[in-house]
Amino acid sequence: MPRYEDRLLKLVVMSDIHLLPPGRIQRGLDTRARFETAMADLDRCHGDADLCVFAGDIADAAEPEAYRLFDAIRAQSAVPQRVMLGNHDDRAVYVPLARDPMLDPDGFVQGVVDLKGHRILMLDSSERGGSRLCDARLGWAAARLDEARTAGLKVIVLLHHNPCALQMPVDTYRLDQPDRLLSVLRASGAEILLVLAGHCHIATAGSWGGYPCATINGNQHRVEPYLRGRTGQQACYSDPAQFAVVLSDGLNCVLHFHNYVEQSTEMDPAHFPYKWNQRFEEVP
């Protein structure tokens, strides 16, 4: 019987990289430097990850130079990787120059990876300036979910656009017609552990149609919870920049928010001597 750690899925999800062509900085945020920090943290803290998925908005304005920069930076990590697209991306620009693009038979940038009893289902909701899951994309997803159910694989769904309403203005450009995806998930009968998205630049957790779902800050600015009824300016913050670390043994599926650019001050470890070399729960 393999060790528990060897049966435990570790999935890292980064989102909203928003890279610019080399040398360019926007709104005082250097998304390249931030992404390099994210990849350094991936290798330093999660080099044992089974997979790292980049969940869209790779380039801020879909420039070829930004996509080449993205591939060059991520090539330095040995962690297996997959790339998804968002509304800031352009499939027609990305696919011809991408390193190993994930493509379905219709040319959409979506795919699956099966790991340790799980199926990671990565959907292409990108549409230049918007979002869409057309009949072709949904039909492909339905077939992959059917396979997962038949094979007894538990499913983690990744897509760029948040399907769940956050009761924030971003809901006006969340996933288009989310009910259509919800119907496909429900009809599949597959066991879905988590639906995880980026796009909204804020960390949230909850459920959507009964499925656990979450979103992450990503690599660019993050926004404050500006909830229904608010008026005036919504605050945007330079940090934390954040990626998700999902650990699942099929029964326990947890999402950690790993902040890699953060202004908070680490307290003196001398205050917490009991946090040195701590023991973990032992699972047979």
Ligand SMILES: [Fe+2]
């Ligand atoms: Fe974004």
Ligand SMILES: [Fe+2]
């Ligand atoms: Fe987006």
